[in-house]
Amino acid sequence: MEAQRTRSQEQILQLLGKLGREISAQALYVELRHHRQGVGLATVYRSLEALKLGGVVQARTLANGEAVYSLVQEDKHHLTCLQCGASVPIDACPVHELEAQLQTSKRFRIYYHTLEFFGLCSLCEHQHLAGA
Amino acid sequence: MEAQRTRSQEQILQLLGKLGREISAQALYVELRHHRQGVGLATVYRSLEALKLGGVVQARTLANGEAVYSLVQEDKHHLTCLQCGASVPIDACPVHELEAQLQTSKRFRIYYHTLEFFGLCSLCEHQHLAGA
DNA sequence: GTTATTGCAAACAATTTGCACCCAC
């Protein structure tokens, strides 16, 4: 009983695959306009929502409040500076075991997880201490 | 060189402590109005931002897009249903070691982290498969 | 033909910002 995808969903899925990185709904909308014309912004949001429920797309919210989407892929986590917003990727991800456990113990079908670290990068920490 | 806190920041900090749970900026605003009057919504946001930079308050964004705040406290993570929004707390947190490592290897002063699992609760999964 | 999907524009809601006032020092 796989959910058959709509035209827009296919387009979005394909573009996300080609990009291979996170992108906001707004940026995705612009991107799609560039390629083949004709995808409304509302449709982008609706499609992303559907794809998320389908377990093929994941989302996370950036510090500025906008959501970014990508194909579901594990172990793409970040360490973000609360001050300047600088974000560095993290390689390790120690939550797989826990995820497996939760999936059974909590009776949840888990699609993806987010793991984010927040703090101050060394530069901002200095400025912060200096009272800038 | 500890940042001295403003009146509003103190009020908010105190209320967050008393509550002991996450709360949105808007709800915090209402809460503060109930107690002692006189805290503007803008000030709530500004104070929360400052407290976050001070490393005493943490934030995460709910599925509906609104941010919730609490005192920095480790190991309060969640498993959330993408469909119905149900959210169950998780006890375990396997990222402490990694956090310590990152703090040195990445030259970041880490204040807190978020760890969220997303998927479908068993009820919604059934409805989903049924094509509801 | 019937039903789901789409696009557009209007509606929403959380958050941010401009600015005048006020408090602390």
Place this chain on the structure above:
DNA sequence: GTGGGTGCAAATTGTTTGCAATAAC
């Protein structure tokens, strides 16, 4: 008196929704 802190209201922005037109089967 000066500078930061605050409140209010307006502005901003990401996202959602109503509805008529359109595509899918």
